[in-house]
Amino acid sequence: MSALVQSKPLPRGHAIPSLALGVFQSTAGPETYDAVLTALKLGCRHIDTATGYESEGDEVFVATKYFEVSWVPWSTTPKQPWSYQGTVDAVRESNRKLGLDYIDLYLLHAPRGALRDIGVSNFDEEQLLKLSKTWRVKPAVNQVKLHPWLARPDTVKFCEEQGILMEAYSPLVRGEKMEDPVVWEIASGLNASPAQVLLAWSLAKGFVAPKSVKEARIKENLESAKLKLSAAEMTKLGSLDAYYVTAWDPIKEHGV
Numbered sequence: 001m002s003a004l005v006q007s008k009p010l011p012r013g014h015a016i017p018s019l020a021l022g023v024f025q026s027t028a029g030p031e032t033y034d035a036v037l038t039a040l041k042l043g044c045r046h047i048d049t050a051t052g053y054e055s056e057g058d059e060v061f062v063a064t065k066y067f068e069v070s071w072v073p074w075s076t077t078p079k080q081p082w083s084y085q086g087t088v089d090a091v092r093e094s095n096r097k098l099g100l101d102y103i104d105l106y107l108l109h110a111p112r113g114a115l116r117d118i119g120v121s122n123f124d125e126e127q128l129l130k131l132s133k134t135w136r137v138k139p140a141v142n143q144v145k146l147h148p149w150l151a152r153p154d155t156v157k158f159c160e161e162q163g164i165l166m167e168a169y170s171p172l173v174r175g176e177k178m179e180d181p182v183v184w185e186i187a188s189g190l191n192a193s194p195a196q197v198l199l200a201w202s203l204a205k206g207f208v209a210p211k212s213v214k215e216a217r218i219k220e221n222l223e224s225a226k227l228k229l230s231a232a233e234m235t236k237l238g239s240l241d242a243y244y245v246t247a248w249d250p251i252k253e254h255g256v
Contacts, residue, residue: 006225008165008206010117010140016105018203019222020046022169038215042222048169105141119143119167122250125158132162143167144251148201148237149177149244156205166206172198174246182240186233192224199224201237 007015021039023032036047094103105117119141123131128142142159146152146168159166177183178194187197199221229237 010105010165011138011163012116012140014104014116016117017044017046018206019044019199019225020048021218022048024048024169035218039218039222042215042219044218044222117141119164124152124155124251127251128155128158128162128164138162139164141165141167143169145170145245145249146202146205147171147173147177147198148183148240149173149242151238151241153241168202168206170246171202173244176246177244180240182236186229186236190227192227193220195220196224196227197229197237200227200229201234203227204229204234 006018008018009015021036021044023035039047091103095101102116105119117140118137119139120128120131121143123139123142123144128139131139142155142164144152144155144166146156146166147170156166158164172178172195177198180194183194183197187194190197192200195217203225
């Protein structure tokens with residue numbers, strides 16, 4: 001399964017898999033443990049987590065140790081909210097909880113030698129421009145809520161120009177757009193599911209971190225790497241952009 005998933009190069013020279021398993025809102029304990037273990041068995045080699053998810057401990061990474069994947073390429077992407085010293089402390093704590101010598105990618109600014117690459121989450125082009133005035137290391141990744149109904153073209157363009165890799169979260173729109181006729185038309189033509197079409201769109205933009213705790217869905221998500229959308233199909237999906245936000249938009253709420 002892992003052979004289907006391409007990797008994206010990062011500034012420090014290593015690559016990160018284009019498809020990840022996100023564990024946001026997965027219940028700590030057996031549910032998260034089983035989801036991570038299933039994803040690893042199916043070939044997933046990228047786990048997207050965060051301090052705020054409260055799942056960096058044994059519930060997630062006992063599965064990793066149990067499966068013994070330390071000898072194959074795989075990546076972890078934790079995230080930490082605001083404050084410099086808080087981030088430094090959180091990096092060290094994440095390293096301890098994960099049982100790793102280093103973290104592959106960490107989403108915020110913390111140059112202390114414990115990380116391969118650093119990035120940001122929920123930054124738009126204006127916030128990135130402000131950050132560029134003081135950064136010593138350019139973010140490798142900007143992780144934002146991104147899907148056809150929330151395409152953020154200005155942010156995507158800025159990141160492309162700066163060489164910052166885009167990562168989408170909530171790429172399936174919390175299931176709220178699975179019945180959209182445009183998505184269904186494309187899915188029918190490709191003999192794919194609507195979810196796979198949405199993930200294929202996100203893959204064309206950067207890389208994604210879909211969440212699921214069910215084996216069939218995790219497998220379906222990984223197999224979306226097989227799909228290649230045509231330019232016409234990408235245009236159809238691009239026409240759906242309408243600033244459609246599920247839950248909240250942290251870019252707007254915490255804009256500076």
